[in-house]
Amino acid sequence: MIERLAATAAATDWASxxxxxxxxxxxxxxxxxxxxxLGSGRAELRALAAGSCGAGESTVVGSPxxxxxxxxxxxxxxxxxxxxxxxxxxxxxxxxASHVVPAVLAPAEERDLPGTELLSAVLxxxxxxxxxxxxxxxxxxxVHDIGTWGQVGAAAGVARLLAPGDTAxxxxxxxxxxSAVLLSDAAxxxxxxxxxxxxxxxxxxxxxxxxxxxVAGLQPLPGALERHFAAVxxxxxxAFGPDHGHEVLHGYTKAHPTCAHLHGVNDAVxxxxxxxxxxxxxxxxxxxxxxxxxxxxxxxxxxxxxxxSVPTSVAVALLxxxxxxxxxxxxxxxxxxxxxxxxxxxxxHDPELDAGYPAGRPARVRVVRADGSLLTGSANLxxxxxxxxxxxxxxxxxxxxxxxxxxxxxxxxxxxxxxxLAAGGARSLGAALRAAAA
Numbered sequence: 001m002i003e004r005l006a007a008t009a010a011a012t013d014w015a016s017x018x019x020x021x022x023x024x025x026x027x028x029x030x031x032x033x034x035x036x037x038l039g040s041g042r043a044e045l046r047a048l049a050a051g052s053c054g055a056g057e058s059t060v061v062g063s064p065x066x067x068x069x070x071x072x073x074x075x076x077x078x079x080x081x082x083x084x085x086x087x088x089x090x091x092x093x094x095x096x097a098s099h100v101v102p103a104v105l106a107p108a109e110e111r112d113l114p115g116t117e118l119l120s121a122v123l124x125x126x127x128x129x130x131x132x133x134x135x136x137x138x139x140x141x142x143v144h145d146i147g148t149w150g151q152v153g154a155a156a157g158v159a160r161l162l163a164p165g166d167t168a169x170x171x172x173x174x175x176x177x178x179s180a181v182l183l184s185d186a187a188x189x190x191x192x193x194x195x196x197x198x199x200x201x202x203x204x205x206x207x208x209x210x211x212x213x214x215v216a217g218l219q220p221l222p223g224a225l226e227r228h229f230a231a232v233x234x235x236x237x238x239a240f241g242p243d244h245g246h247e248v249l250h251g252y253t254k255a256h257p258t259c260a261h262l263h264g265v266n267d268a269v270x271x272x273x274x275x276x277x278x279x280x281x282x283x284x285x286x287x288x289x290x291x292x293x294x295x296x297x298x299x300x301x302x303x304x305x306x307x308x309s310v311p312t313s314v315a316v317a318l319l320x321x322x323x324x325x326x327x328x329x330x331x332x333x334x335x336x337x338x339x340x341x342x343x344x345x346x347x348x349h350d351p352e353l354d355a356g357y358p359a360g361r362p363a364r365v366r367v368v369r370a371d372g373s374l375l376t377g378s379a380n381l382x383x384x385x386x387x388x389x390x391x392x393x394x395x396x397x398x399x400x401x402x403x404x405x406x407x408x409x410x411x412x413x414x415x416x417x418x419x420x421l422a423a424g425g426a427r428s429l430g431a432a433l434r435a436a437a438a
Contacts (some may be wrong), residue, residue: 148181
């Protein structure tokens with residue numbers, strides 16, 4: 001199985017892929033870059049970047065100068081994680097493009113490679129990572145999915161970028177990454193601690209380094225996925241299952257700046273406020289959801305923690321009429337009105353909904369207003385996921401919004417550079433991002 005996986009990944013060619021796959025890869029690059037742009041403006045990430053001083057040919061989103069590739073991988077990965085808007089793949093339970101795009105963008109710029117090679121590497125890394133993720137059955141208790149198979153995908157993407165067609169190098173990359181896997185503390189991330197941002201950056205950097213080591217010829221002990229990776233990183237290893245075609249067509253992009261487990265709840269509330277507008281007169285809220293989402297039933301004590309809080313995210317959406325980067329802010333989350341309503345959101349685990357995950361993220365929401373009237377909402381498969389994937393127009397609207405918020409007036413140029421990757425070089429994207437940050 002590993003031989004077939006490595007051979008397919010090494011030979012991956014974006015230009016030869018079906019049109020839908022080509023478009024999806026480009027759209028994921030746009031979404032990931034825009035999410036990184038938004039995250040790069042956070043104070044803690046500006047401070048992180050200020051601590052590095054090296055020079056190079058790679059781009060750190062939000063910086064007008066060139067950086068060493070390893071620094072760019074770390075800082076861009078950290079920015080992608082910060083606002084909980086990163087992409088994901090529900091059946092594999094992780095975030096493929098968020099690991100692979102920053103891993104391959106930096107060395108593609110450094111070597112001034114064609115944009116088609118960058119896109120081919122993104123596709124290869126995504127497909128390898130997701131297939132390993134599907135085999136895992138999730139992570140052990142207490143381990144977050146950042147790192148794990150996303151790191152393997154990053155290594156595979158870099159191997160495809162630096163050694164196209166080299167099956168042996170690809171196999172070494174997958175097994176080296178599986179031999180030295182990052183296991184992130186879920187509690188740190190779910191508590192909304194800023195250190196969690198760096199977990200994704202470190203995973204990107206580590207996976208990319210191991211991919212480069214594999215291309216250089218460094219050898220793993222064969223069998224690492226089953227012998228080591230499965231033992232330490234997988235909940236229930238089942239080797240590689242049936243081929244689902246191009247996995248890139250089965251992932252998700254986020255509509256809400258929250259943990260993906262909350263998106264069923266957030267969708268149900270979004271449907272309610274879409275019909276009513278903001279609701280300042282809510283008496284109580286009852287949320288029924290599956291076990292993984294019901295764990296996030298605590299009222300948040302910070303803006304980051306709110307991204308992992310059903311009560312607080314529900315309160316923000318109901319009181320403001322929206323749940324996005326403009327409303328999920330420190331000021332809003334800390335307001336007396338949000339705290340008061342969040343304390344009246346009752347989150348309940350409904351065992352009958354457990355069967356709906358991982359096929360979806362089911363939730364049922366019941367809102368009681370002060371006059372006694374009742375509003376209800378429900379959701380199963382969240383917006384933006386698999387068969388409910390956002391089309392290109394919707395994704396570009398999101399990317400443009402995030403880019404304009406961070407770099408006013410530059411979204412069009414950055415998106416044009418991404419669309420131009422098929423005909424140009426990777427450095428054209430970096431140039432557009434540096435100009436936006438200048």
